[in-house]
Amino acid sequence: MTTTLDVVSLNVFVGLRSRGAPARSRAVEFCRRLTDLDVDVLLLQEVWTRSLLRFIGARLPSLPHVACRPGLAGQPAGGLAVFSRRSLCAPTYTAFTKTRPGNGNPVFRGKSAVSCRLQGVLTVRTADGKLVLGNTQLTANRDGDWSQANRHHRIHRQQVRIVHDAMRTAGAHTAPLSVLGGDFNIASTSPLYPLIVDNGAWHDPFALTDQPTYRAEYLPAGRTANRIDYLLVSGQPVTSADLILAEPVHLDSGTSFLSDHLAPRIRLHGSRVDGGDSLAV
Template structure:
């Protein structure tokens, strides 16, 4: 009989690590890490952790998350601004850069900027040890035009990044992998022409598709800009054996920090789901007798 562990909680959260009108990232991290520690989440995938100092600070605030997945960039910072924390043991991570992906439209300055983005951005990929489960944590280039039409200058560039992302996850899967989880800020809205590509034309389950709630705080957008869902937690696995449940969004309201300031904990909301992981494989039977050969004695 196969025994299943209780479902685990998985989170994706862009911590808003770039300078903004929000409180400094470390000040906000004290509060959002406190809430994460108190939650039932087991694997936390963070984006915009742009410095090693911020990574080290967050790690100190999450003492129950004993495994940390990240790869060092050229300056020692988390590559791609990506870091994942887990209460479960993780296998060694890898970082796949989007280097070489270039914009084919827009001004020369825009094309250079996007080439730089691709060099810095990518996907952090790791396995939950012994669970035949692959996790990808990513942050794609932002479309600050607020226009996700096919004629926008970002369209073909973002399409190429999504194709590279799915290809990296496909190549990282072992033959016995039963589940893949994709978390991150894809910066592609769920009502755009690229959404079918994001979910692989239905190959990936999107637990937030039914409600389709925006994942960026409307108060922090430029005037007349409509908030949309641009962050994702996607799963590909046998839906009957490994259902996803309890899709939820955290940090939806401003919070009072230790310094008395009331602010959002990020410009993004956090996404959480619960799901059943594939069971641990049974230990080898040490008492099983080996077969007897028929060679000459």
């Protein structure tokens, strides 16, 4: 039986600079909408507490399998979690601790070092070994400068290489299907874009439309919104790609966007395995 593998990536917007409605209020609504869409895999960034992870998981009954690695305080390491309809193997988390900023003043280098310790890439395979998933969030660049001269360029270059190394170690490009997503914090117009797609090893189904994924409403006046979130694919053709969770919603605390990011969504064709366990691709 042919069906569709539906994958979504979402930054849930729980950082220190978050100006959105309370995370749990927004989570109730985005979980409801993702359940209605019948999503098979959900990659979440900025899930910074155990309690928020449990809260979200309780509202995603169709995605009972969860992958994350515990941080020092028991929180999801890197704020990263994967929810899946299919059974998952034990995940691996790789922090960006080997990253070394080369530019900027001592304060910037110190903040960057902390960020690199807190962030990284989560990789996991489905139990049948047919799908490799990667979820990441790189250091934020709030400068509005994506050129090679920007102080974040060297940090990001190193982080992207760590992401690809982790994915290859997990079996990306050798499994029938590999999906890498997350908040890369690198604009698609950046000179680092070829490195993001690993010089063509990954297919970027959003490249043609290239719509911004970060909301202009959260940028300083005059800044241009960019595409900084990605869902990349290796091994199977993508049948559709779009951005969801775009409209403001009415919550108890008032009208709010569900995140400062839009959520990339892709669909791929595959065949359902015995027992109804989503897809074999």
